[in-house]
Amino acid sequence: GQNIDQPTEMTATEGAIVQINCTYQTSGFNGLFWYQQHAGEAPTFLSYNVLDGLEEKGRFSSFLSRSKGYSYLLLKELQMKDSASYLCAVMGGGGGNKLTFGTGTQLKVEL
Amino acid sequence: EAQVTQNPRYLITVTGKKLTVTCSQNMNHEYMSWYRQDPGLGLRQIYYSMNVEVTDKGDVPEGYKVSRKEKRNFPLILESPSPNQTSLYFCASSIAYNSPLHFGNGTRLTVT
Numbered sequence: 621g622q623n624i625d626q627p628t629e630m631t632a633t634e635g636a637i638v639q640i641n642c643t644y645q646t647s648g649f650n651g652l653f654w655y656q657q658h659a660g661e662a663p664t665f666l667s668y669n670v671l672d673g674l675e676e677k678g679r680f681s682s683f684l685s686r687s688k689g690y691s692y693l694l695l696k697e698l699q700m701k702d703s704a705s706y707l708c709a710v711m712g713g714g715g716g717n718k719l720t721f722g723t724g725t726q727l728k729v730e731l
Numbered sequence: 732e733a734q735v736t737q738n739p740r741y742l743i744t745v746t747g748k749k750l751t752v753t754c755s756q757n758m759n760h761e762y763m764s765w766y767r768q769d770p771g772l773g774l775r776q777i778y779y780s781m782n783v784e785v786t787d788k789g790d791v792p793e794g795y796k797v798s799r800k801e802k803r804n805f806p807l808i809l810e811s812p813s814p815n816q817t818s819l820y821f822c823a824s825s826i827a828y829n830s831p832l833h834f835g836n837g838t839r840l841t842v843t
Contacts, residue, residue: 651829662821662834663774670829707774717781717828719764720790723773 622646624722642708648716655707737835754822763805767818812842
C-alpha cells in the first residue's frame with residue numbers, strides 16, 4: 621500500500637515563509653499533488669510534481685525528491701487567507717493510478 | 732462554467748434506506764472518483780473510474796457501489812447505509828488519472 625506522512629498542525633506569522641513537509645512510501649510512483657482546503661470547502665489544486673526539483677507558481681512552490689520519498693510545499697509572504705489545510709497526495713500503487721491523500725497539515729497564520 | 736456538481740449537499744437518512752448521491756461534470760473528463768473525508772483520517776478514495784464502463788475499488792469500497800454509464804455522470808450508491816458511513820463525501824474529476832482533480836462541493840451525509 622501507500623503511506624503518506626505530514627505534520628498535523630503548523631503556525632506561522634503573516635508575511636513569513638513556511639515549509640510543509642510530506643514523506644511517502646509507494647510503488648509505481650506517478651506524481652505528487654498538493655491541494656489546499658479551507659474549512660467547510662472542497663480541496664483546490666495547488667501544484668503537481670512528477671520529476672525531481674522545484675516547481676514555482678507565484679507565492680507557492682513545491683519540491684520533490686523521488687529517491688528520498690520527500691516533498692515540501694513552500695508558501696511565501698504568508699497572508700491570513702492562507703490559513704487552511706494543505707493536503708499531500710501521491711499517485712502510485714501497483715498500476716500507478718491509485719491516488720492516496722495524506723491526512724493534511726492545518727496551517728494557522730497569525731498576525 | 733466548468734464544474735463538478737454533487738447532489739444533495741446535505742442528507743440525513745436512517746440505517747438501511749438505500750440512497751444515491753449524484754455527481755456530474757461538464758468538462759469532458761475521463762477520470763472520476765469518490766472520496767470520503769473523516770476527522771483525523773483525511774480523504775480516502777472509495778471508487779474511481781478511468782473511463783466509461785471502467786470502475787475500480789479504492790481504499791474503502793465496502794458498502795458502496797458506483798456506475799459509469801456515461802462520461803459525465805458517476806453516482807455513488809449506498810444500498811444499505813449504516814451509521815459508520817456518516818461522513819463528508821466528495822466527487823472529483825480530471826482530464827486523466829494523473830492530472831489535477833476538480834472537486835465537487837461535497838455532500839454531508841448523516842446516517843442515524
